[in-house]
Amino acid sequence: MRIAVLSGAGISAESGVPTFRDDKNGLWARFDPYELSSTRGWAEHPERVWAWYLWRHHLVQRVQPNDGHRAVAAWGNHPGVTDVAVITQNVDNLHERAGSAAVHHLHGSLFEFRCDSCGSRYTGPLQDVDEPTLELTPPVCALCAGLIRPSIVWFGEPLPERPWQAAVDAVSIADVLVVVGTSGLVYPAAGLPDIALSRGAVVIEVNPEATPLSGTATVTIRESASTALPTLLERLPVLLGG
Structure with a gap:
């Protein structure tokens, strides 16, 4: 079988x-999911989107x-x-x-990262995030200086x-x-x-x-x-x- x-x-x-909608009263409750999970959200607020996904990356590491x-x-x-x-x-x-x-x-995966510009895989260090943080600066690609993003499929992407x-x-x-x-x-x-x-x-x-x-x-x-x-x-x- x-x-x-x-x-x-x-x-x-x-x-x-937690799913996004589980966070009824927390830091992220004020934001529309589309704002943190779309190509437009990334283009307009990369620090905010990076902070959201990096927090989830570390959160998943702590659960079983x-x-x-x-x-x-x-x-x-x-x-x-x-x-x-x-x-x-x-x-x-x-x-x-x-x-x-x-x-x-x-x-996609919270445990894979790539350059938003040239697409090269990123395996460098990540900030430690114990608590939700509103904004964090994404790392920069060593090859082209583009911003590093999570390898997640956002709204607007195939x-x-x-x-x-x-x-x-x-x-x-x-x-x-x-x-x-x-x-x-x-x-x-x-x-x-x-x-x-x-x-x-x-x-x-x-x-x-x-x-x-x-x-x-x-x-x-x-x-x-x-x-x-x-x-x-x-x-x-x-x-x-x-």
């Missing part, structure tokens, strides 16, 4: 990684994978499972830290071609697609379950809340990732009526 997993913010929230992440990583050792591919909309590294090997980041094609390939051959912790609203990732369904694959939604996928998924489980995923494969025959 080949399994593909499409994960979203819900699985990481259980580890303590949860039982949901660890369950997905362990599925590769389950009898009858031949392949597990993880497709994530998250920009953290919790799947990798839990032990998953094949992880395709559709929206998905990286290689991870996207890997995601489509994984869904196209999967026998089971598990969609966990995602709203089903952000395209093109939200269209991946349709590819699996069109092939007759089993699509299992794991989400405490209803989403646009709920009406078409083969099975919907109204549980959190850390509750549902550790026993999902054992429950699969019952869930599918076998």
Whole structure:
């Protein structure tokens, strides 16, 4: 059995990684998400955008994978499972830290940086950020003096071609697609379950809340990732009526 997993913010929230909208009263509550997650926001306020992402970079380093992440990583050792591919909309590294090997980041990573001008990879030092800070000066590229930015897909930018094609390939051959912790609203990732369904694959939604996928998924489980995923494969025959 080949399994593909499409994960979203819900699985990481259980580890303590807040989504932007979780910060109701903090420093960043006054800002529109678009202002901090768009090419326009970066062009107008690079110090503010850099401070936001650098804080999240350090925040993720302080949290740990949860039982949901660890369950997905362990599925590769389950009898009858031949392949597990993880497709994530998250920009953290919790799947990798839990032990998953094949992880395709559709929206980039908080742990990769590049020059905004020449595109060269940046591996130099980063400021320490223990608390949210409104503005920080981004590092400068040693090759062209351009500003260093996080390798995140912002509003107004296309998905990286290689991870996207890997995601489509994984869904196209999967026998089971598990969609966990995602709203089903952000395209093109939200269209991946349709590819699996069109092939007759089993699509299992794991989400405490209803989403646009709920009406078409083969099975919907109204549980959190850390509750549902550790026993999902054992429950699969019952869930599918076998």
